[in-house]
Amino acid sequence: MRVAVLGGDGFVGWPTTLHLSNLGHEVAVVDNLSRRWIDTELGVQSLTPMDSIQERQRIWKEVTGRSLLFEHIDVADEYPRFKDWLATWRPEAVIHFAEQRAAPYSMKSDRHKTYTVNNNVNATHNLLNALVATETDAHVVHLGTMGVYGYSTAGASIPEGYLTVDVSLDDGGKTSREILYPTDAGSIYHMTKCLDQVLFQFYAKNDGVRITDLHQGIVWGTHTDQTRRHEQLINRFDYDGDYGTVLNRFLIQAALHHPLTVHGTGGQSRAFIHIQDSVRCIAIALANPPKRGERTKIFNQMTEVHRVRDLAKLVSGLTGADIVYLPNPRKEAAENELSVKNEQFVALGLDPIKLQTGLLTELVDVAGKYIHRVDRSRIPSTSAWTREIAAKLVTEIEANGAPGGTD
Amino acid sequence: MRVAVLGGDGFVGWPTTLHLSNLGHEVAVVDNLSRRWIDTELGVQSLTPMDSIQERQRIWKEVTGRSLLFEHIDVADEYPRFKDWLATWRPEAVIHFAEQRAAPYSMKSDRHKTYTVNNNVNATHNLLNALVATETDAHVVHLGTMGVYGYSTAGASIPEGYLTVDVSLDDGGKTSREILYPTDAGSIYHMTKCLDQVLFQFYAKNDGVRITDLHQGIVWGTHTDQTRRHEQLINRFDYDGDYGTVLNRFLIQAALHHPLTVHGTGGQSRAFIHIQDSVRCIAIALANPPKRGERTKIFNQMTEVHRVRDLAKLVSGLTGADIVYLPNPRKEAAENELSVKNEQFVALGLDPIKLQTGLLTELVDVAGKYIHRVDRSRIPSTSAWTREIAAKLVTEIEANGAPGGTD
Numbered sequence: 001m002r003v004a005v006l007g008g009d010g011f012v013g014w015p016t017t018l019h020l021s022n023l024g025h026e027v028a029v030v031d032n033l034s035r036r037w038i039d040t041e042l043g044v045q046s047l048t049p050m051d052s053i054q055e056r057q058r059i060w061k062e063v064t065g066r067s068l069l070f071e072h073i074d075v076a077d078e079y080p081r082f083k084d085w086l087a088t089w090r091p092e093a094v095i096h097f098a099e100q101r102a103a104p105y106s107m108k109s110d111r112h113k114t115y116t117v118n119n120n121v122n123a124t125h126n127l128l129n130a131l132v133a134t135e136t137d138a139h140v141v142h143l144g145t146m147g148v149y150g151y152s153t154a155g156a157s158i159p160e161g162y163l164t165v166d167v168s169l170d171d172g173g174k175t176s177r178e179i180l181y182p183t184d185a186g187s188i189y190h191m192t193k194c195l196d197q198v199l200f201q202f203y204a205k206n207d208g209v210r211i212t213d214l215h216q217g218i219v220w221g222t223h224t225d226q227t228r229r230h231e232q233l234i235n236r237f238d239y240d241g242d243y244g245t246v247l248n249r250f251l252i253q254a255a256l257h258h259p260l261t262v263h264g265t266g267g268q269s270r271a272f273i274h275i276q277d278s279v280r281c282i283a284i285a286l287a288n289p290p291k292r293g294e295r296t297k298i299f300n301q302m303t304e305v306h307r308v309r310d311l312a313k314l315v316s317g318l319t320g321a322d323i324v325y326l327p328n329p330r331k332e333a334a335e336n337e338l339s340v341k342n343e344q345f346v347a348l349g350l351d352p353i354k355l356q357t358g359l360l361t362e363l364v365d366v367a368g369k370y371i372h373r374v375d376r377s378r379i380p381s382t383s384a385w386t387r388e389i390a391a392k393l394v395t396e397i398e399a400n401g402a403p404g405g406t407d
Numbered sequence: 408m409r410v411a412v413l414g415g416d417g418f419v420g421w422p423t424t425l426h427l428s429n430l431g432h433e434v435a436v437v438d439n440l441s442r443r444w445i446d447t448e449l450g451v452q453s454l455t456p457m458d459s460i461q462e463r464q465r466i467w468k469e470v471t472g473r474s475l476l477f478e479h480i481d482v483a484d485e486y487p488r489f490k491d492w493l494a495t496w497r498p499e500a501v502i503h504f505a506e507q508r509a510a511p512y513s514m515k516s517d518r519h520k521t522y523t524v525n526n527n528v529n530a531t532h533n534l535l536n537a538l539v540a541t542e543t544d545a546h547v548v549h550l551g552t553m554g555v556y557g558y559s560t561a562g563a564s565i566p567e568g569y570l571t572v573d574v575s576l577d578d579g580g581k582t583s584r585e586i587l588y589p590t591d592a593g594s595i596y597h598m599t600k601c602l603d604q605v606l607f608q609f610y611a612k613n614d615g616v617r618i619t620d621l622h623q624g625i626v627w628g629t630h631t632d633q634t635r636r637h638e639q640l641i642n643r644f645d646y647d648g649d650y651g652t653v654l655n656r657f658l659i660q661a662a663l664h665h666p667l668t669v670h671g672t673g674g675q676s677r678a679f680i681h682i683q684d685s686v687r688c689i690a691i692a693l694a695n696p697p698k699r700g701e702r703t704k705i706f707n708q709m710t711e712v713h714r715v716r717d718l719a720k721l722v723s724g725l726t727g728a729d730i731v732y733l734p735n736p737r738k739e740a741a742e743n744e745l746s747v748k749n750e751q752f753v754a755l756g757l758d759p760i761k762l763q764t765g766l767l768t769e770l771v772d773v774a775g776k777y778i779h780r781v782d783r784s785r786i787p788s789t790s791a792w793t794r795e796i797a798a799k800l801v802t803e804i805e806a807n808g809a810p811g812g813t814d
Contacts, residue, residue: 083517121524155577168563182572182587185608
């Protein structure tokens with residue numbers, strides 16, 4: 001199948017590209033390389049030494065004999081170029097990662113908020129719009145997040161995208177109606193994913209676009225079977241306060257003999273998935289498109305739920321690292337319950353990789369191997385959700401030293 | 408009060424500006440004059456001869472002694488300039504009309520879809536973002552539409568923005584939860600208003616921005632007490648297939664001794680409001696802001712519901728015009744029920760102007776007075792919702808002559 005991977009140079013995009021190419025698909029990466037530009041802006045780099053996309057293409061060809069196409073297009077900002085490319089290459093499926101994906105980055109300043117909203121909404125809309133305009137009947141697989149629900153779902157498992165509700169009728173009766181599960185975003189980034197699902201609802205209904213929206217949990221790990229095939233195919237590994245996800249950050253802190261920094265009480269429950277499962281889920285979704293005219297398929301792409309403090313304890317147990325509790329830069333509930341349904345992927349054959357399966361040790365090894373590349377000053381999470389929280393963070397940092405950044 | 412009216416040069420924006428200025432508020436119009444550019448693009452003009460915004464300022468000053476400020480800023484595209492202006496002028500309230508407001512225009516082509524999404528989302532987001540960044544505690548009053556619900560609400564009156572639903576708990580129990588009334592947009596334009604309400608939900612929660620979202624029905628009429636005060640203060644009157652609203656279009660057709668063109672069966676039920684009531688509602692909303700930290704206030708801004716074919720019969724009875732039924736360029740239910748709650752505005756003192764109150768005759772007079780300015784070829788609605796509908800429209804036009812455009 002001809003598959004376009006928008007954002008195929010990113011953290012999940014790259015291993016997805018390799019996974020699909022290895023399965024025999026003809027894969028084109030469409031990327032504006034914005035993630036590399038953001039590294040430059042923030043003055044950070046991947047823990048792992050990551051090659052250029054062109055070098056990655058060359059190595060993949062050398063190792064497997066398979067070609068990867070690369071198109072340098074900004075889908076959000078270059079609609080005409082993207083449309084022309086689409087009309088020429090005519091993919092049968094499009095995997096859509098072309099969005100700014102870090103909640104802290106989206107909250108850094110008003111400039112970052114504007115960028116995230118403008119980039120994410122226009123990327124998604126330009127894709128749908130161009131598919132319809134060029135009459136390209138491609139299945140769209142989008143990477144969303146379970147964070148659209150704001151984790152405020154105590155006692156009720158998050159279903160896979162839809163909710164049946166009773167509506168009271170004027171005559172005193174009731175009617176049953178299926179709605180998109182109500183969203184309640186906790187950051188600008190998460191909000192853009194709520195906007196995406198409204199765009200999907202419209203284009204599925206009005207134009208019959210076939211869409212699968214994957215509500216992904218927090219991804220951990222860095223290697224997949226395909227990125228392991230050559231050192232220069234290695235995936236990126238973010239440890240900084242904006243792009244690093246919680247488990248990967250704990251492992252880096254442990255490798256640095258630094259205390260694990262928990263924000264708030266650590267009572268936040270989050271859904272997790274290993275990167276190998278993430279790329280497998282995408283391949284499964286690709287193989288099971290909705291029918292034309294059907295509503296958007298929504299899968300919860302996660303395998304287990306943990307509280308942040310329990311993860312800290314797990315890593316502490318594994319590595320001997322201490323745990324410190326710091327002020328939370330986010331505006332969120334200190335403690336929340338979370339329970340998530342993921343029956344669809346399990347029914348389609350996903351056999352989850354759990355935290356207990358030993359891959360944590362592999363991550364500890366990655367952290368140890370490249371630890372000389374870490375800039376400790378980039379570890380603290382300093383992007384605050386409001387001005388009031390920012391002021392509090394500054395006070396705490398002045399009192400205690402930079403949180404997490406230095407010993 | 409210092410009130411900024413974004414989009415204050417438009418069809419509802421202009422009479423709102425005058426109404427608020429007349430009430431004693433200090434009013435600044437912020438507008439990129441895009442509506443005038445779109446007239447140029449489409450090759451249409453307002454039925455009424457409309458002066459430049461600068462001339463309008465001069466006349467209002469002459470007639471009332473009151474000043475209107477005018478700032479030529481594109482809120483969607485010039486964030487830094489808008490932010491600077493906001494920080495300097497520091498409005499206490501912002502009325503937000505700065506969105507592309509015609510569903511047919513939003514569906515004309517992929518270029519128009521991209522424009523509408525990009526313009527509307529960025530205008531709303533830039534406003535909210537800039538208010539927070541500049542610490543401007545202004546009440547935002549936004550013009551939304553009841554069309555966000557897609558008119559698929561048979562048997563249940565549309566409440567004012569929220570719905571209480573039962574969510575089943577994992578332990579077998581139930582919990583009650585208040586959610587934004589679920590949306591189901593029928594056009595790209597309507598979809599952008601669904602996106603807006605997600606933006607409002609986030610900024611009200613995260614930053615305590617005080618927001619009132621007015622879910623307005625279709626506006627009819629053209630004059631208000633203030634636009635009547637001088638011929639050069641006259642409001643615009645759109646009759647073309649993209650921007651003309653149904654009742655105003657029927658009146659123009661009648662004045663031209665042309666059959667009234669009903670799309671589909673005319674069984675579409677729609678909510679209506681007279682422009683005088685529209686500006687009164689905005690003043691009422693302005694005087695009743697939500698408290699800081701409160702959820703977005705949502706009012707249904709409409710006064711009555713009619714089926715399109717009943718409006719055609721009303722105008723036919725008044726003018727003797729015939730009625731013809733043409734293919735519907737929209738993808739929508741042929742017939743729908745609609746019932747809407749508007750208790751909040753009524754409780755706050757709105758005394759609705761109904762269609763029966765004689766103002767229709769005034770509109771017939773407006774149509775008659777300026778009928779020499781009408782370009783009949785611009786009357787047909789030709790913006791189709793899908794390629795299939797467009798093809799059908801072309802076939803019908805070839806068979807029967809241009810629908811509505813020529814006798």
